[in-house]
Amino acid sequence: MSFNNLDTLYRQVIMDHYKNPRNRGTLADESVTIDMNNPTCGDRIELHLQVEDGTVKDAKFEGEGCSISMSSASMMTQAVKGKNIEDALEMSSIFSKMMLGEDVEDVDFDLGDIEALQGVSKFPARIKCATLAWKAMEKAVSADEEE
Amino acid sequence: MTIKAIREQFPILNQEVNGHPLVYLDSAATSQKPLSVIESMEAYYKQHNSNVHRGVHTLGTRATDQYEGARDKVKNFINASSTEEVIFTRGTTTSLNTVAYGYARHVLQEGDEIVLTEMEHHSNIIPWQQAAKYTGATLKYIPMEADGTITLDSVRSTVTENTKLVAVTHVSNVLGTINPIKEIAQIAHDNGAVIVVDGAQSVPHMQVDMQDLDCDFYAFSGHKMCGPTGVGVLYGKKALLEEMEPVEFGGEMIDFVGLYDSTWKDLPWKFEGGTPIIAGAIGLGAAIDFLSDFGMDNILEHEQQIAKYAQEKLSDVDGLTIYGPKERGGLVTFNIEGVHPHDTATVLDAEGIAVRAGHHCAQPLMKWLDVTATARASFYLYNDESDVDRLVEGIQRAKEYFGDVI
Numbered sequence: 207m208s209f210n211n212l213d214t215l216y217r218q219v220i221m222d223h224y225k226n227p228r229n230r231g232t233l234a235d236e237s238v239t240i241d242m243n244n245p246t247c248g249d250r251i252e253l254h255l256q257v258e259d260g261t262v263k264d265a266k267f268e269g270e271g272c273s274i275s276m277s278s279a280s281m282m283t284q285a286v287k288g289k290n291i292e293d294a295l296e297m298s299s300i301f302s303k304m305m306l307g308e309d310v311e312d313v314d315f316d317l318g319d320i321e322a323l324q325g326v327s328k329f330p331a332r333i334k335c336a337t338l339a340w341k342a343m344e345k346a347v348s349a350d351e352e353e
Numbered sequence: 354m355t356i357k358a359i360r361e362q363f364p365i366l367n368q369e370v371n372g373h374p375l376v377y378l379d380s381a382a383t384s385q386k387p388l389s390v391i392e393s394m395e396a397y398y399k400q401h402n403s404n405v406h407r408g409v410h411t412l413g414t415r416a417t418d419q420y421e422g423a424r425d426k427v428k429n430f431i432n433a434s435s436t437e438e439v440i441f442t443r444g445t446t447t448s449l450n451t452v453a454y455g456y457a458r459h460v461l462q463e464g465d466e467i468v469l470t471e472m473e474h475h476s477n478i479i480p481w482q483q484a485a486k487y488t489g490a491t492l493k494y495i496p497m498e499a500d501g502t503i504t505l506d507s508v509r510s511t512v513t514e515n516t517k518l519v520a521v522t523h524v525s526n527v528l529g530t531i532n533p534i535k536e537i538a539q540i541a542h543d544n545g546a547v548i549v550v551d552g553a554q555s556v557p558h559m560q561v562d563m564q565d566l567d568c569d570f571y572a573f574s575g576h577k578m579c580g581p582t583g584v585g586v587l588y589g590k591k592a593l594l595e596e597m598e599p600v601e602f603g604g605e606m607i608d609f610v611g612l613y614d615s616t617w618k619d620l621p622w623k624f625e626g627g628t629p630i631i632a633g634a635i636g637l638g639a640a641i642d643f644l645s646d647f648g649m650d651n652i653l654e655h656e657q658q659i660a661k662y663a664q665e666k667l668s669d670v671d672g673l674t675i676y677g678p679k680e681r682g683g684l685v686t687f688n689i690e691g692v693h694p695h696d697t698a699t700v701l702d703a704e705g706i707a708v709r710a711g712h713h714c715a716q717p718l719m720k721w722l723d724v725t726a727t728a729r730a731s732f733y734l735y736n737d738e739s740d741v742d743r744l745v746e747g748i749q750r751a752k753e754y755f756g757d758v759i
Contacts, residue, residue, distance in 0.1 A: 211371075212703050212754065216696075221755075247695060248712040248719065248726045270725045272695035332699065 214325035215332070216273065223277035223319065228284050231266045238350045242342040244334055249275045251339055253283075255346040262286045262294055267339065274323070274332050279339035281319045291347050298340045305333045354647070356737045362387040362643075363735050373705025376743045381526055381554060381684050381731030382709050383576045386640075390579055393639035394632045404628055406605065420631050423638030424621070427586055430641045431571070432562040437591055437620035441634050444585035445553040446476040448572030449520075451587050451624065452549050453480035455597040456570075457518055463489030465517040468546070470495045470503055470532075471721050472525040475714040477551040481520055490517070497721065500678040501528040508540050516546040523555035527713045527729065529660065529681030531555075538567045547593065553577055557733075558656055558682055560649040563588055575633060580640035584633030587624070594620050601626035644734075652734050656683025659732045663741045670748055676722055684731035686713075689748060692755045694728040700751040701728075706744055 232239075233254035243250040249271030256264040265283035269276065282301075286294040297315055304310045307327040310317070326336045360366050363385045368375050377385060397419065403412035405420045421436070428436045442448045457480075461467070467481045471494050485492050495503050495511045512519060519541040524531050534550055541548040547569040555561055557578030563571060570593070575584040589597075599606055599617055606626040608616040617623040644652065663685045667673055672690035689697055698710035709729045712719045719725060730744055 212700060215699065216754070246711065248716070249695075250725070272693035274695070329699065332695070335695065 211328075215329055217322040217325065219319050219322040220273060220277045223280040224273040227267075227276060227280040229266045229280065229287070230268065232268060233264055233266050237264070238346045238353070240342045240346040240349060242338060242345065244271075244275070244338055246334070247272075249335060249338055251275070251279055251342050253279070253339065253342040253346055255286075255343065255350065257291065257347070257350045260292075261290045262288065265343075267342075271338070272332075272335055274326060274335040275338050278323060278336045279342075281323070282339040282343055285318065285320055286343060291351075295344065295347060298344055301340050302337065305337055356735070359735050362389070364388065366735060370705040370707070371703050376706045376740045378730040378732065378736065378740060378744060379707045379709050380557075380733035380736075381577070381729065383582065384557060384579050384733050385735065386581065386636075387579055387643050389643050390581065390636050390639045394581060394636045397632050397635050402632075405631055406622070416631055419635050419638075420629065423634040423641075426638040426641045430645065431556065431586075431588060432564050433588055434564060435591065438563070438588055438594065440587040440589065440594075440621045440624045441629055442572075442585045442587050442624075443583060443630070444574040444576070445551060445572045446585075448570075448585055448587035449476055449549065449551065450480045451600050452570045452572075452589070453484045454600045455624070456547075456593065457481070457484040457490075458487050459598060461485075461488035461490040461517055464515060465490040466493050466513065466515045467491070468493045468495060468512050468516050468519045468521075468541075470521050471497055472501065472503075472528055472530060472715065472718050473520070473522055474526055474551060474553070475716070476553075477520050477522055477549075478717065481518070495521075501525065501530050501676065502678050503530075503532060505533065505536050505540065508537050512540050512544050512546060514544050516541070516544050518549060519546050520549040520551070522551040522553075523561070524558070524682045525677070525715075525718075526554045526684075527686050527715050527718055527727065528677030529684045529686070530678055531680065531682055534568065535566050538569075542567070554682060554684075557644075558649070559653040569593055575637040575640065578637075578640055579643055580637035581633050584630045584637050586637075591620065594624070597624075599623050599626065603627050605629065647734060653683075655734060656732045656736075657681070659683060659736055659738060659741060660685055662738050663730065663732075663744070666741055666745045667748070670745065670752075672752070673748065676727060683733065684729060686727045686729040688724060688727050689752060692751055694726045696755065697728045697748070697751050700754055701744070701747040704743070704747040704750065706747045708744070 237254045237256040240253045251269035254266045267279045300313050365385050401415040403416040405417040424436045424439050427439045495507050538548045549570040550568045552571050552573040556573040571588040576582040603626040606623050608618050660683045674688050676686045694710035711726050
């Protein structure tokens with residue numbers, strides 16, 4: 207593997223989200239807060255999700271981790287904001303498929319920046335970094351439904 | 354023997370990874386295995402495989418002789434007083450848990466103290482946390498100095514007459530700190546406590562002498578010392594092991610079994626319930642032969658020389674932090690400013706260099722260091738300075754790469 211292959215992992219847009227994370231921070235009381243970590247490596251995300259009338263009104267995150275986990279969190283919050291829960295969960299399942307290396311070109315959603323993470327599927331050891339934020343989102347949604 | 358000749362004994366090292374010759378710098382996680390170890394296990398399965406201690410037939414005798422022969426090799430390697438003090442387990446974690454379940458939970462009472470250090474691997478923390486919860490004992494930590502060492506004064510001021518158990522690692526898997534076990538054992542004993550030592554990172558790399566160190570319990574793994582996975586050792590002083598209850602009950606460990614009560618075999622077999630790890634123990638015996646041929650003092654000197662070289666070379670890299678003391682075992686833990694250790698490890702892997710990145714099963718130590726994760730390069734007898742040079746080149750590239758894309 208050369209640095210060209212590394213470029214499939216560390217795309218410019220990923221680095222941009224890593225260095226300039228979108229939606230970093232916390233939300234007030236009415237939001238659901240989910241703490242998740244990747245116990246094998248210590249990456250940690252604290253996700254705040256505000257859901258109203260079945261729609262994700264706002265999403266913010268705090269946390270520590272590698273470029274992949276933090277950029278993925280940034281992209282995820284950007285992607286689910288304004289979406290209804292059903293669509294947010296659908297995006298999460300598309301993301302999981304993408305991590306398995308499946309073709310996701312024909313999906314109904316504009317994946318936007320998220321597509322940049324496609325290269326992660328070629329680095330099996332890093333897939334868990336990328337899926338951490340999405341797992342947290344799924345958990346936040348189900349926690350909100352239970353309330 | 355030259356490094357080239359040593360490496361020839363490890364066929365796995367002779368390969369390219371991602372288009373580059375493999376540089377394996379993760380022996381503290383698990384070491385590679387020499388041909389003699391692989392072949393000893395292959396020969397066992399091809400020619401002698403049988404259950405031990407029960408078959409009247411010839412293969413059963415051969416398997417028993419080899420299994421018990423391996424125990425004898427371990428006894429000599431660590432200078433235990435007798436083979437009764439050498440129990441085969443699944444590894445360091447199982448060994449430490451055996452002491453926690455079979456000894457600590459029976460002996461500790463409310464008000465008793467368990468003393469640990471903050472540099473312990475999770476395997477030498479959690480069994481004691483659980484034992485403390487079960488018995489009402491409390492946990493105390495010997496404070497560390499800024500360089501990641503502990504002083505005997507700190508040990509003396511932490512261990513009191515209420516201390517019943519001191520659990521400490523011989524060599525830190527993150528900092529490389531070599532703890533003064535003999536002196537700590539003395540302090541523990543002066544206060545009427547037993548000492549349990551995590552030897553996972555010491556036995557593979559240096560001479561350890563149970564009678565000289567005067568430890569009560571000492572745990573280590575086969576797979577970090579050129580042996581196979583799935584086998585480890587619990588050393589315990591005979592008097593303590595005799596006092597202890599078995600942790601696993603079943604076949605192999607019994608003397609007489611009645612409908613309502615049973616009695617146990619003598620040491621060490623009372624702690625080896627079920628068909629033991631026969632092939633693993635034989636492989637570990639072969640690993641001990643292999644290491645003994647080089648001499649443990651030579652291995653330690655070789656590794657410390659590489660670690661020293663690595664510290665010098667890495668000190669020259671801008672923005673790189675090395676954790677741990679100057680005097681250390683054969684590993685170097687570091688972080689590059691602005692590059693997360695996972696990303697460092699991925700870039701190094703693209704260059705064929707295998708290092709560990711993460712919290713190294715030492716989250717309390719990560720907290721003490723005020724980091725979430727680190728990268729670690731660890732060395733063994735098959736490494737040399739050229740591997741460090743490749744590592745330094747790889748780190749420079751990681752810095753350039755992340756400098757470019759950011």
